[in-house]
Amino acid sequence: MKPSRLLSRLLLGAAAILSVAAARADELSLAVAANFTAPIQKIIPAFEAATGHKVTLSTGATGKFYAQIKAGAPFEVLLSADDETPAKMEKEGLAVAGSARPYAFGKLVLWSAKPGFVDDKGEVLKGSGFAHLSLADPKLAPYGLAATEALRKLGVYEAVQPKLVLGENITQAYQFVATGNAELGFVALSQVMKDGKVAEGSAWIVPTTLYNPIRQDAVLLVNGKGKPAAEALLAYLKSEPARAVIKSFGYDLP
The missing domain is CATH 3.40.190.10 (Periplasmic binding protein-like II)
Structure with missing residues (x-):
């Protein structure tokens, strides 16, 4: 086979691989409680490198995110500062039923x-x-x-x-x-x-006896149902690299 034909085939193969990878890569709109800003800023680059997915991050108050999502904001995953908001969102059909899971306990x-x-x-x-x-x-x-x-x-x-x-x-x-x-x-x-x-x-x-436990749940929102990046992030939060980051910022792990 001539070198020019071989090179063409190699380039076509590489292009095919890249197109498959691009097709699998996904973008995620992520809402994160403000207290978790520093950990998530360390977790996202590692997640993107490991999966090829891209994340658009918004941080703020859990209550404000609830109001925005109820009004139609296109977030796909919420990392809440509590467990009550995700549970309420599941009941109201704003989140996928049964998807809420703790990712950290705050102090x-x-x-x-x-x-x-x-x-x-x-x-x-x-x-x-x-x-x-x-x-x-x-x-x-x-x-x-x-x-x-x-x-x-x-x-x-x-x-x-x-x-x-x-x-x-x-x-x-x-x-x-x-x-x-x-x-x-x-x-x-x-x-x-x-x-x-x-x-x-x-x-x-502050001793944890002075306030109710701050269980922080992650939940899959209805906009994220079936989205590869959304499901991948929820899985990644359970990984050892992510858990190590979370623990390093003083959180207790679920």
Whole structure:
């Protein structure tokens, strides 16, 4: 066979392989609770490299995503900050029945950007040394609800209520503290943890006895039914590489 014919056949074969791969590759519209922003930003590149699928990521408050999806937003998978929203979406026909599964259990932390400001028992909440306490809106964000549960169990909710600064989601609650607009705030442990410890400032990891468990469920939305990328991502979250990333940010694993 002439070299030119051989080269042509090899090029045609390569083109065929690429076309098959392209046909199998899929794009995913993914909605992720704000507390899980840092882990998912590490997971997505590994997922894309392993599968060939591409992900369009949106992060925000779980409550807002619920409202958007109910209004017709074309998301295909939701990684929620709770388990109640996915369950409700299944009942309302917004998600595929029986598809909700936990991917992480979140932890709440009281954090200040100032070293030494937050003590290791949270006693700072009982003092008068702060003017603003940041947390996510409890009507929209499960971490905000957990924060109010903890404040009530500690018996300080009424005293600190005038000082509360509500963020639309946990990212905004974190930003209020990071920028100094609030001296301290309740955020997700994943937002301040690096290499197994709080990276900067001072923090008190709130005992889980002070708030209901933050079980975070992933759910396949009706727009994602039968979509290869959607099903592949839900499977990938159970893989050892993904679980290692999730654990490194301070989450408990299901």
